[in-house]
Amino acid sequence: MRNYISIDIGGTAIKYGIITENAEILLKDKMDTEAYKGGTEILNKVIRIVEKYFFEYEPIGICISTAGMVDTEKGEIFYSGPTIPRYAGIKFKEELEKKFSIPCEVENDVNCAGLAENISGVAIGSKITLCLTIGTGIGGCILIDKKIFHGFSNSACEIGYMHMFDSDFQTLGASSILTKKVAERKQESEETWSGYNIFEEAKKGDNICISAIDEMVEILGRGIANICYVINPEVVVLGGGIMAQDTYLRPKIEKAIKKYLLPIVFQKTRLEFAKHQNDAGMLGAFYNFRSKH
Known part of the structure; x- marks a missing residue:
């Protein structure tokens, strides 16, 4: 069974866990975003989350949902409101792929929510x-x-x-x-x-x-x-x-x-x-x- 690390970054909380190839959530947890600390600290939190599960679950991909406007090709934030300061310019895809040598994809959180409902929800x-x-x-x-x-x-x-x-x-x-x-x-x-x-x-x-x-x-x-x-x-x-x-x-x-x-x-x-x-x-x-x- 192939596993994925999935991380949902909001202004208040970061929700994260392991999802199987069958879209089953094996486990999940959350932590405070502490958005006031800025984008770099959020990136560091994401790295620590991946490190936490990397060896035990051997994920083949990192899936990120996040607040802010996302360049989905580059996997980076290009605009964010004042809720998360200094978030624009954070390069999740580049940094995580370089560190863990597995693919990473990043998408806006509302887009992710809509996709979930369209594929396996009420739509x-x-x-x-x-x-x-x-x-x-x-x-x-x-x-x-x-x-x-x-x-x-x-x-x-x-x-x-x-x-x-x-x-x-x-x-x-x-x-x-x-x-x-x-x-x-x-x-x-x-x-x-x-x-x-x-x-x-x-x-x-x-x-x-x-x-x-x-x-x-x-x-x-x-x-x-x-x-x-x-x-x-x-x-x-x-x-x-x-x-x-x-x-x-x-x-x-x-x-x-x-x-x-x-x-x-x-x-x-x-x-x-x-x-x-x-x-x-x-x-x-x-x-x-x-x-x-």
């Missing part, structure tokens, strides 16, 4: 898939016939930066904005609130929490509808921690999308909530590697 068989992850920001991915659409310069579907109401999509619609709004309106510390707490209170009838969620959903509905007019996806997949609230959010998001989409388009657009959740990045990184080797 199996979909010809055109739009995947969004709603978290600290909003990321997007387009897949056409199970292939990631990268655009001309590897920056396709950076939908979080779409301009909306003198702001942008992720500043208005990300789940991180939810906690800020509730804390401000309740005049409490932001640390006392999480997405989970907000939804629990909303289910009990807390009007401030309900209002904040509805405002977020309205922004998501408008943004998703606008993207659907451009690419006409068969399936829209929503991921990110907040989307674990499937039962509560589904009717609200469907209603918001329906408000902005022509009925003929809405009727032919399926909404799904991601299946793989925390494993999506690792699985997608593996699928990406396998597609190239």
Whole structure:
């Protein structure tokens, strides 16, 4: 059985483990990203992860999913927001292949999540898939016939930066904005609130929490509808921690999308909530590697 090391680098945590050639996750673990230390320290963490498993599992490839804009041919980061300072220019593929003498492939984390859902998740068989992850920001991915659409310069579907109401999509619609709004309106510390707490209170009838969620959903509905007019996806997949609230959010998001989409388009657009959740990045990184080797 051939094994692969798969690593998913996010702004908060690095999730990693061993995946078999049959896409079975043998083991997994995670560590804090400590993003404030910058890109070089993240590269060092990745090297230590590979060293940890290298001799025991004899991997034949290193699969990386990461935040930031990725040059997939070079396997390096060419742009990253302020969440991970000094990340642009980190050459994962070059450094890891030189050190371990096995191939390495690198892809954007949202692209990996979308690929995982398209191959073994809720979008199996979909010809055109739009995947969004709603978290600290909003990321997007387009897949056409199970292939990631990268655009001309590897920056396709950076939908979080779409301009909306003198702001942008992720500043208005990300789940991180939810906690800020509730804390401000309740005049409490932001640390006392999480997405989970907000939804629990909303289910009990807390009007401030309900209002904040509805405002977020309205922004998501408008943004998703606008993207659907451009690419006409068969399936829209929503991921990110907040989307674990499937039962509560589904009717609200469907209603918001329906408000902005022509009925003929809405009727032919399926909404799904991601299946793989925390494993999506690792699985997608593996699928990406396998597609190239």
